[in-house]
Amino acid sequence: MQWTPPIDPAQDDLEPLLASQGRTADWLNTDDGDPYGPSNVARWSSHQVAKQIPLRYRAAHPQEPEVRTWIADLIDRAAAEQTRRKAPVASVTAGPSLLLLGPTGVGKTYEAYGAMRELAVTGTVARWVVVTAADLYAQLQPRHGIDSEAEFQRYAKAPILLVDDLGAGGKISEFTESINFRLVNHRYENELPTLITSNVLPKDLAARLGDRVTSRLAEMCRRVVITGQDRRRAMAA
Ligand SMILES: Nc1ncnc2c1ncn2[C@@H]1O[C@H](COP(=O)(O)OP(=O)(O)O)[C@@H](O)[C@H]1O
Numbered sequence: 001m002q003w004t005p006p007i008d009p010a011q012d013d014l015e016p017l018l019a020s021q022g023r024t025a026d027w028l029n030t031d032d033g034d035p036y037g038p039s040n041v042a043r044w045s046s047h048q049v050a051k052q053i054p055l056r057y058r059a060a061h062p063q064e065p066e067v068r069t070w071i072a073d074l075i076d077r078a079a080a081e082q083t084r085r086k087a088p089v090a091s092v093t094a095g096p097s098l099l100l101l102g103p104t105g106v107g108k109t110y111e112a113y114g115a116m117r118e119l120a121v122t123g124t125v126a127r128w129v130v131v132t133a134a135d136l137y138a139q140l141q142p143r144h145g146i147d148s149e150a151e152f153q154r155y156a157k158a159p160i161l162l163v164d165d166l167g168a169g170g171k172i173s174e175f176t177e178s179i180n181f182r183l184v185n186h187r188y189e190n191e192l193p194t195l196i197t198s199n200v201l202p203k204d205l206a207a208r209l210g211d212r213v214t215s216r217l218a219e220m221c222r223r224v225v226i227t228g229q230d231r232r233r234a235m236a237a
């Protein structure tokens, strides 16, 4: 973690995120001289997260109350763990997961990146690894010169993981089923916070992902169903 210079909150559209956390731009840019102080961590985290967020979602801020509650619970858990370990900073290392369901275009990916951004301004460290399910399978295909097991472990062990669009696309193969199971099982067993989005209907999850994956997701995840119109088509109209 490095000292991060002041950030222009307007440039990154951080004001709504700060406001929903009860913070101000002045708070964000406070330099109390402590590299582990909450505002310095928040600037550093916002800077890191901005690099991981695709251009289209750079100003996302979450709208769903359950997403906010999830963020608040992760922060509380990180703070409790920090006290227990007498650690210099609060970091997200364990906690509940979140399953964001809804049809195409309702804003699932937007909520997910919004959550990343909002968590960043709180001053709690959250080291995200972000991937779409389709990219995950492509990256883990056994290939010459690539240690795909090491790649898998990077996702399995991520302190906080976003898997976008799980269950979308073509038929589930034995390969994708095995990746889904190993990934979800590792995160389930270690209570690693995972944010999963999917456009699979709740009633079709077990058929699509298999019983073993769906059962674990049911226990580890809070489920949020986003409804509404396809915003992409609405914007195009
Ligand atoms: N709450 C929101 N406010 C403004 N734009 C939004 C909101 N939610 C989604 N969008 C926009 O709508 C489009 C579709 O959202 P996206 O999250 O990609 O949908 P999904 O992942 O559910 O298919 C994107 O351009 C996104 O930026």
Ligand SMILES: [Mg+2]
Residues within 6 Å of the ligand: 108, 109, 110, 164, 165, 197
């Ligand atoms: Mg999406």
